[in-house]
Amino acid sequence: MRKDVKPKGIIPAMITPFTESGEIDVSGIKATVDFLVDSGVSGILCNGSTGEAIVLTREERIKVTEATVSAAKGRVQVIAGTGAPSTNETIRLTQDAKTAGADAVLVITPFYEIPNQEGLYAHYDSLAETVDIPILPYNIPQHTGVEIALDTLKRLAEIDNIVGLKDSSGNISQFAEMIRLVGDKISVLTGCDDLLISSFVLGSPGGILALCNIAARMVVDLFESLSAGDLGKARELNFKLHPIARAISVAENFPGPVKEAVSQLGRPAGPTRRPITPLSVKAKEEIRDALRMAELL
Numbered sequence: 001m002r003k004d005v006k007p008k009g010i011i012p013a014m015i016t017p018f019t020e021s022g023e024i025d026v027s028g029i030k031a032t033v034d035f036l037v038d039s040g041v042s043g044i045l046c047n048g049s050t051g052e053a054i055v056l057t058r059e060e061r062i063k064v065t066e067a068t069v070s071a072a073k074g075r076v077q078v079i080a081g082t083g084a085p086s087t088n089e090t091i092r093l094t095q096d097a098k099t100a101g102a103d104a105v106l107v108i109t110p111f112y113e114i115p116n117q118e119g120l121y122a123h124y125d126s127l128a129e130t131v132d133i134p135i136l137p138y139n140i141p142q143h144t145g146v147e148i149a150l151d152t153l154k155r156l157a158e159i160d161n162i163v164g165l166k167d168s169s170g171n172i173s174q175f176a177e178m179i180r181l182v183g184d185k186i187s188v189l190t191g192c193d194d195l196l197i198s199s200f201v202l203g204s205p206g207g208i209l210a211l212c213n214i215a216a217r218m219v220v221d222l223f224e225s226l227s228a229g230d231l232g233k234a235r236e237l238n239f240k241l242h243p244i245a246r247a248i249s250v251a252e253n254f255p256g257p258v259k260e261a262v263s264q265l266g267r268p269a270g271p272t273r274r275p276i277t278p279l280s281v282k283a284k285e286e287i288r289d290a291l292r293m294a295e296l297l
Contacts, residue, residue: 005134006163006187007077007104008205009042010220012212013050013191015259016064018270024060026067028268032213033071035267039216042206043077044068045106047097049140050210050255053081055273062096069101079208083108083138087123094131104134106166106208111144117152128159136164140191142251150177157182166191166208172198179203193245197238200226211245214261215294243290253277261287265296 014036017028029046036044046068047053047061056064065080072078080097082105084090094105110123124137137156141147147169148156156162165182167175168191175195179188179202190199193211200207200223212219222237248257253276260279262269264287271278279287291297 005104006205007043007079007134007136007189008187010040010206010212010216010223011043011045011077011079011189011208012036012041012216013045013048013208013210014068015210015213015255015262015269016046016051016053016056017268018273020270022271022273024063024067025268025270026063028270029064029067030071031268033068036212036216037072037075039212040220041076041212041216043079043103044072045079045081045208047081048106048208049081049108049143050213050258051081052255052273052276055276058093058096061093062100065097065100065102077103079104079106079136081106081108081138083110085110085113087126090123091127091130094127094133094135098131098133102133104136104163105131106136106138108138108140109144109146109148111146114145117149120146120148121152121155124156124162125159128161132161134161134163135159136166136187136189137162138166138168138191140168142169150174150181153178154181157185162186164189168192170195172202175199175204176202192249194242194249196222196241196245197226197234210248210255210258211241213258214244214248214265214291215241215296218294240294243293244287247287247290253279257283257287260284261291264288264291 017025080102082093164187190207225234259269
């Protein structure tokens, strides 16, 4: 049984720092992990959407996971993104992550190859049977074209090593129903930076969030304030963070805004890989304004 390792709390969806020549910046990963751990997070996700995993080679994904695990030094749980369009490739990437030392994996639904709900269930069931590691499916239908239906989620929650779910659909009503149906069995985590208070008030035990690359301590404080019943402080923090959340919650050119914000704060980020392009002068100024409103600059 794996249900005793359900992830919770604030888990940054970490960027992958690159050198100016576009290579993996291992020292930048270490500095980023140290910053996040010092900010009080409960885990770190590497090789997710924010980490540009889709444009990393298999060898680079392994390198990023190994560097993250090494930098974490057991201080927090490390989750690695291992999703791919095919089940076989997802299994290979998940085996890689386990060998590299990841504590759990986040597995985005298949994309481009669009399964029906039975195929979606079989995808995760096969993975769970093949690789002995805690698994969190990732629901983001606006990017994948695949929605984890509620009936399918109920079935998935019965699989021993499925311990959580990240939902970035932005459908707060659906999210509430997910928590109601399976929140006692798995951790239903939010991936929506702009819906923090709503998600936590509904009972989500945490989030896997790009916003933490920029303001990890503030996000942790918001979550802990709500947990302690201090709604006033949580609202104050949310209003400071919300302009940043809106600026980075973009459908196109992601995670360009996240890396730009991290760069403006003087921490390792580097360029994004194509086809993601540098931000315009106007977009960079909008990021700077949001950072100022949050009193981070």
